[in-house]
Amino acid sequence: MATTISSVLNQHSRDRRNLIPILQKVQEKEKYLSPASISEISGYVGISENDVYSVASFYSQFRFTKPGEHTVKVCLGTACHVRGGARVLETVERELKIKPGETTADGKYSLETVACIGACALAPTMVLDNEVQRSMTPQKVVDLLKSRNKAENDAK
Amino acid sequence: MPNNNEYTIYICEGTGCVSGKSHEIRLALEHKIAEQGLNNVKVDFTGCHGFCEQGPIAIIEPNEIFYTRLTINDVDEIVQSHIMEGKPVERLFFKDPISNRSIPYYRDINFYRKQQRIILRNCGHINPEKIEDYIEREGYNALKKVLGQMTSLQVIEEIKQSGLRGRGGAGFPTGMKWEFCQKEQSDIKYMICNADEGDPGAFMDRSIMEADPHTVIEGMTIAAYAIGAGEGYIYIRAEYPLAVKRLRIALQQSENMGFIGDNILGSEFSFKIHVNEGAGAFVCGEETALMASIEGKRGMPRPRPPFPAQSGLWGKPTTINNVKTLATVPVIINKGSEWYSKIGTDKSKGTAVFALTGKISNSGLVEVPMGMTLREIIYDIGGGLIGGKDFKAVQNGGPSGGCLPASALDLPVDYERLAAAGAIMGSGGMIVVDSQTCMVDLAKYFLSFTQEESCGKCVMCREGTLQMLKILEDIIEGNGKEEDIDLLLELAKAVQAGSLCALGGTAPNPVLTTIRYFRDEYEAHIKEKRCPALVCKNLINFYILPDKCQGCGICKRGCPVDAISGDKRMIHIIDQNKCIKCGNCLDVCPERFNAVTKVSGEKLQVPQEPIAVGSWQNSESEEKL
Ligand SMILES: Cc1cc2nc3c(=O)[nH]c(=O)nc-3n(C[C@H](O)[C@H](O)[C@H](O)COP(=O)(O)O)c2cc1C
Ligand code: SF4
Ligand code: SF4
Ligand code: FES
Numbered sequence: 001m002a003t004t005i006s007s008v009l010n011q012h013s014r015d016r017r018n019l020i021p022i023l024q025k026v027q028e029k030e031k032y033l034s035p036a037s038i039s040e041i042s043g044y045v046g047i048s049e050n051d052v053y054s055v056a057s058f059y060s061q062f063r064f065t066k067p068g069e070h071t072v073k074v075c076l077g078t079a080c081h082v083r084g085g086a087r088v089l090e091t092v093e094r095e096l097k098i099k100p101g102e103t104t105a106d107g108k109y110s111l112e113t114v115a116c117i118g119a120c121a122l123a124p125t126m127v128l129d130n131e132v133q134r135s136m137t138p139q140k141v142v143d144l145l146k147s148r149n150k151a152e153n154d155a156k
Numbered sequence: 157m158p159n160n161n162e163y164t165i166y167i168c169e170g171t172g173c174v175s176g177k178s179h180e181i182r183l184a185l186e187h188k189i190a191e192q193g194l195n196n197v198k199v200d201f202t203g204c205h206g207f208c209e210q211g212p213i214a215i216i217e218p219n220e221i222f223y224t225r226l227t228i229n230d231v232d233e234i235v236q237s238h239i240m241e242g243k244p245v246e247r248l249f250f251k252d253p254i255s256n257r258s259i260p261y262y263r264d265i266n267f268y269r270k271q272q273r274i275i276l277r278n279c280g281h282i283n284p285e286k287i288e289d290y291i292e293r294e295g296y297n298a299l300k301k302v303l304g305q306m307t308s309l310q311v312i313e314e315i316k317q318s319g320l321r322g323r324g325g326a327g328f329p330t331g332m333k334w335e336f337c338q339k340e341q342s343d344i345k346y347m348i349c350n351a352d353e354g355d356p357g358a359f360m361d362r363s364i365m366e367a368d369p370h371t372v373i374e375g376m377t378i379a380a381y382a383i384g385a386g387e388g389y390i391y392i393r394a395e396y397p398l399a400v401k402r403l404r405i406a407l408q409q410s411e412n413m414g415f416i417g418d419n420i421l422g423s424e425f426s427f428k429i430h431v432n433e434g435a436g437a438f439v440c441g442e443e444t445a446l447m448a449s450i451e452g453k454r455g456m457p458r459p460r461p462p463f464p465a466q467s468g469l470w471g472k473p474t475t476i477n478n479v480k481t482l483a484t485v486p487v488i489i490n491k492g493s494e495w496y497s498k499i500g501t502d503k504s505k506g507t508a509v510f511a512l513t514g515k516i517s518n519s520g521l522v523e524v525p526m527g528m529t530l531r532e533i534i535y536d537i538g539g540g541l542i543g544g545k546d547f548k549a550v551q552n553g554g555p556s557g558g559c560l561p562a563s564a565l566d567l568p569v570d571y572e573r574l575a576a577a578g579a580i581m582g583s584g585g586m587i588v589v590d591s592q593t594c595m596v597d598l599a600k601y602f603l604s605f606t607q608e609e610s611c612g613k614c615v616m617c618r619e620g621t622l623q624m625l626k627i628l629e630d631i632i633e634g635n636g637k638e639e640d641i642d643l644l645l646e647l648a649k650a651v652q653a654g655s656l657c658a659l660g661g662t663a664p665n666p667v668l669t670t671i672r673y674f675r676d677e678y679e680a681h682i683k684e685k686r687c688p689a690l691v692c693k694n695l696i697n698f699y700i701l702p703d704k705c706q707g708c709g710i711c712k713r714g715c716p717v718d719a720i721s722g723d724k725r726m727i728h729i730i731d732q733n734k735c736i737k738c739g740n741c742l743d744v745c746p747e748r749f750n751a752v753t754k755v756s757g758e759k760l761q762v763p764q765e766p767i768a769v770g771s772w773q774n775s776e777s778e779e780k781l
Contacts, residue, residue: 019452020435024394058454058611059435061394078357078554078585079513081601082593090738094716115356115438115605117395118363119172120511121208121519130397132175138740 005029005037009044019045023056032063068103068110070148072096073127077116080124084137088124089113091138095145162196163239164217167226168280170204170366171359171398177228178212184231189239197239203367203402205280206521207267210250215280220262223248253517253539267518270537272499274507275323275483276523279367284402287409290370296415298489302378303423308338311382315485318493319505324350324441324478325556325583326658327504327571330485333475336465337383340473344387347380347427348450348469348476351392351399352434354441355554356605358511358585361479363521365392365399368483369406373429375482377416378489380427383475387428391446394433403431438555438609442657443468443476445611456611457657478583480509500526504570504581514551514587515542522586524569531565534588545590549674553582555602555609556662558669559595578669580662594691595674596681600628602666606659617660620651624667633694636682641671686757693737699760700741702727702772704751711741711752722766729766 008025012018022045026037033056042049056062074089093099096109103110119125122134126141133144167173167182178201186199205213210224214234221244223234230248237243249258250265259265273279282289290296302311316331337345349372353361365372372390380388392400407429411417418426432450439445440455447469449455468474484506488496500506504526510533512522517539524533530550534540541547549559558579560567567573571581589598607621624647627640648664655661671678680686687695700711700720705727712720712728719735722728728751730741745752753760763772 016452017450020449021432024433024435055452055454059437061434061436076356078355078551078587078601079511079519080357082514082587082589082598087739114395116358117171118353118359118399119175119208120357120359120513122172122175122211123513123519125175132171134172134175138738138743 005040014045019055023062027062032066068108070129071110073112073114075117075125076113079120083123085124087138088126088136088141091141095142161198164198166215167201168205168211168213169201172208173211173213176212181212181226181228184228188231188235200283202280203284204363206363209519215262221260222250222262224250267537271523272507272525273523274487275480275509279363284367284369285405287370294490295370296374298486299374299377299415300421301489302381303421303425308382312338314493318488318496320484322478323480327581330481334382337473337475340466342473344472345383345385346469346472346474347376347385347388348474349376349390349479349482350476351390351479352441353393354438355583355585357587358583360509360511360521360584362396362399364479364483366402369403371483371486372479373406373410375485377427378485379477381425386426389450390431392433394435400433439611439659456613459656501570503572510584510586512538512586515590516588517542526570527568529566529568541590548590551587553580554585555606556580556665557582558665561673578672592689594687594689595670595677596631597691599667599670600632606663614654614656614660616651616654620647621663623647631681632692634685641678684757690754690756696737696754696756697732698730698735698741699753699762700728700730701751701753702762704749706749707769710744714740714744725769726766727763727769727772
């Protein structure tokens with residue numbers, strides 16, 4: 001039976017060494033690892049669901065709940081920390097009214113933190129969907145989120 | 157690069173510059189040039205120049221004119237003035253933060269002038285997605301030499317003679333590491349490139365892979381030949397999508413041209429490389445955890461021995477080297493160990509790459525010969541601190557490293573001397589801070605990072621760091637006790653002794669060095685409930701100065717929790733019970749008023765209720781009378 005993730009699974013051999021790449025590909029496609037996906041992956045690779053879950057939960061990249069439409073990742077690496085990363089995070093938390101790891105009630109935004117995206121010279125940074133935002137300030141956070149919301153509403 | 161063009165414009169498309177829309181700038185340039193019908197100009201892109209803070213960056217040949225902070229709006233002027241009229245655009249030149257002079261040429265910029273770029277030799281000078289560019293700059297010559305003229309033992313001897321030590325942090329001699337693995341009898345061996353770059357605040361390895369991926373592949377293939385490995389893995393952080401993409405392109409090209417794959421360059425030697433993306437676990441930078449992760453398991457370190465050279469990936473002999481270590485290998489083979497061993501200090505040969513960040517004027521990637529002093533790196537290359545502020549400390553080596561004070565500025569940088577001072581060479585993170593960084597807070601920052609990233613296997617690493625963290629939190633919140641510093645030192649010893657891997661073993665370093673060099677700051681928090689850097693929220697207060705406030709109301713609008721009261725032309729007041737210390741009011745109060753202030757350990761006299769602007773002076777002097 002073909003499921004939404006079988007196309008991903010079929011690209012890999014049924015070998016434990018492919019477990020993490022498979023989890024990554026499935027998450028890329030589905031945005032998170034649902035219980036159904038975990039169960040299917042377990043069957044495909046031939047390791048127990050418990051074992052799949054135990055590996056996946058070890059790595060911070062993997063999510064087990066559905067994320068929002070957009071993801072805000074605030075960098076809390078050292079360079080960003082000493083240049084005010086915490087204030088950027090606090091501002092996003094206030095604006096979206098969520099904490100890291102959560103999704104807004106309307107399902108629009110998820111908030112995550114990340115330890116360095118390698119753009120330290122532009123600190124503090126955050127990533128909105130896949131775009132790196134440089135030299136952030138609380139004001140820039142407010143403006144950015146406002147302009148995104150406005151652009152979306154206009155598009156509707 | 158050979159070309160018949162009068163001008164070549166190289167736009168940087170590394171992660172930093174791309175975030176400044178450099179890709180769009182390149183497309184706009186190409187469009188404009190086509191539109192003008194110019195056929196004497198080539199537009200191309202490069203990887204990271206390491207001066208990301210000035211980005212988006214462009215270099216225009218001939219003469220390497222260096223443009224900074226480009227925007228789409230500069231495109232027309234560059235084409236019109238520089239290309240069509242031969243007049244470079246002065247306003248886009250780099251402005252030296254010290255002399256304030258505009259500097260047109262790449263080679264004259266202090267940031268680059270004092271560097272010696274060996275590992276970064278190609279970064280910013282070639283298109284990383286074209287193997288031809290790499291080959292043009294001696295690329296794959298070293299591999300040809302090795303396969304054509306050298307035995308594996310000769311390669312190992314050459315690397316040993318060069319004095320090259322691992323750039324991943326510990327500084328283990330690379331030639332010796334290869335020899336251990338070479339000696340093992342096994343039909344299968346593995347070569348791994350550690351591109352996990354776990355230090356949260358460093359981007360050396362990312363830049364190299366984005367700007368010069370082939371050098372990593374070439375170095376890795378030579379290493380594989382030396383140890384006798386037929387298969388290799390590059391284990392790279394998932395947070396680096398661009399580096400992953402460029403590596404994959406480079407691998408494909410390299411295979412197409414026969415530099416990797418079966419019977420490389422017609423020899424008996426075959427080598428395949430896989431790319432594995434990490435999944436966000438710092439501990440996977442540790443060798444045994446990294447291998448467990450490639451095997452599809454939880455990334456938990458295991459005891460050594462057996463060492464990876466004996467029993468590594470899937471139980472086979474394995475060598476693991478850092479990106480920078482491998483990027484150095486082709487140069488050593490090409491130029492010889494004698495040349496290489498003349499660079500650097502007695503025991504630390506060659507160059508070191510640092511990601512110089514924090515409160516530094518010229519933030520970016522810096523490569524210098526070992527033995528250069530911190531002062532030269534921070535002041536001559538880094539241009540000193542932003543705004544000419546005073547230096548407070550430099551943090552080397554990330555969560556495993558330490559913080560050094562101003563008295564260490566004349567320390568020559570090498571493995572031994574940094575270690576003696578309590579810091580480590582690390583992988584290359586170098587973060588400079590000024591008086592606005594609280595050292596207790598910084599120690600807590602690193603410790604909470606390692607605490608979070610501990611794999612949990614060892615009790616001391618898991619629980620000991622948690623206890624230390626709680627003590628630091630108490631101190632920061634103003635609940636510190638006099639005996640806390642001694643307790644921290646004691647716990648630090650226990651954590652160091654009771655940890656299996658270096659994550660736990662080095663986790664106390666940031667705490668130990670801040671206590672060693674900044675004990676007075678700990679004491680101010682504990683004894684005076686004061687944060688000298690004005691960072692720790694429980695110990696600071698914001699006030700609006702009644703003699704300066706003009707009642708403009710800007711701060712009131714900027715306050716997220718309505719803690720500020722006052723109508724127009726009234727002196728505004730902050731309700732200390734409501735204030736969440738976000739600092740917005742301080743940011744937005746117009747500079748000409750400068751009416752908001754931040755203090756620690758003191759209470760300022762301000763009116764209880766908003767009063768008319770100008771009326772405060774009187775009440776204060778009345779009180780005094
Ligand atoms: C917790 C931890 C994290 C590490 N992270 C990295 C890393 O991100 N990159 C790296 O090259 N080495 C890292 N190392 C060091 C490696 O274990 C290993 O020593 C190194 O990759 C060896 O390469 P080299 O000999 O070329 O330095 C880490 C070590 C520990 C204990
Ligand atoms: S020291 Fe820490 S990270 Fe290392 S193995 Fe022990 S618990 Fe895991
Ligand atoms: S610091 Fe923030 S919360 Fe406090 S008064 Fe100023 S703006 Fe309001
Ligand atoms: S610390 Fe934030 S990008 Fe590196």
